[in-house]
Amino acid sequence: MTSTTERILDAAESRMRTKGYHAVSFRDLAEDLGIKSASVHYHFPQKEDLGLALVGRYSERFFAALNGHAAKAKSRPEKIKAFCKTYEEALKSSDKNCLCGMLGAESRGLPDQLRQAVAAFFDANIKWIWQALPPDMEAGQRKAAATQIVATLQGAMMLSISLGSPKTFENAAKGLITAHT
Amino acid sequence: MTSTTERILDAAESRMRTKGYHAVSFRDLAEDLGIKSASVHYHFPQKEDLGLALVGRYSERFFAALNGHAAKAKSRPEKIKAFCKTYEEALKSSDKNCLCGMLGAESRGLPDQLRQAVAAFFDANIKWIWQALPPDMEAGQRKAAATQIVATLQGAMMLSISLGSPKTFENAAKGLITAHT
């Protein structure tokens, strides 16, 4: 049995990954659960509280999945493949954009703490893939390569959703794997 | 002297590229111009009309700038460079995300015609860069490479805005140029 808090987060994640932060209301979520909007406020007093909980949960889940995939990956290309696979699963299991990709686009219109939490997700992404790149790489190039990988996957998710085509993600991502082989 | 219609589009573009479609209201735009919201409705009866005009104008301007940059570009790397430069200018001249990158993320929450207009922008982007790639490239690989370039630049803009760092865009984009040299 899942708690109401959890069910609110599920509904909010689904809606926000589809339409964005501002297009989701407490009443929407309440209706999804068959409760009243005041009850949603009981669990998350402010909308920002909900957003922060959402990003926290999403981030945890993402890195848990990522480290799961990477556990068996010994070689560098396999780690990059694990990274791409985590993104692909996030997209395909739900047919929705990355939560942080969505909130990152809306970034400037978000409450401060939420914006920072989203930025932290991206920093952690870049750091993870940076660590998987060859340590003997020139420093600037290594940082750039890590940034490029994250940018490509985020852009691929957005494009894929906008064009309504899962193939778009695959096309955009496949070059990342062959490039680092 | 710029027309009111033009000034409304300017204000709307600035706001939508910053906060997204749903976070911009007719009253916001009216205040920016020192007029009343009913007057904005005179020029754009429905919000979707405004969105469509915005994407149309943005798209025209983007491809005009792109073809301008590409005019002198004879070699393939130079065309790719021109493509990246157009994106970079869109970001840096305004410190804002790509209008279609923003709307593409919110895609599922947009009126039908607007969503299609945004998708058309991306299709045209992919087609443009596809034409700049070597014709003797394997078909699937060529399409994939074109998609990857657009995805990377779109992701780079979003990341750059979210992290508040112009360097992020440069890092993500520089690999595209060296890869196709």
Next chain:
DNA sequence: GTAAATCTATCTACTGATAGATAGCCATCA
């Protein structure tokens, strides 16, 4: 004087948020 543009005033619907009542549960204590 006509046409384009802007205004005032207003509508209904929805927003995030709050106050205060109510119901169920569970531990403590007489």
Next chain:
DNA sequence: TGATGGCTATCTATCAGTAGATAGATTTAC
């Protein structure tokens, strides 16, 4: 045992503010 009191979670009702949109009067420009 069973009544008491507190805690959690939900409810009803409501608030002020804002959303997109419209009708109709008024102003401005040619």
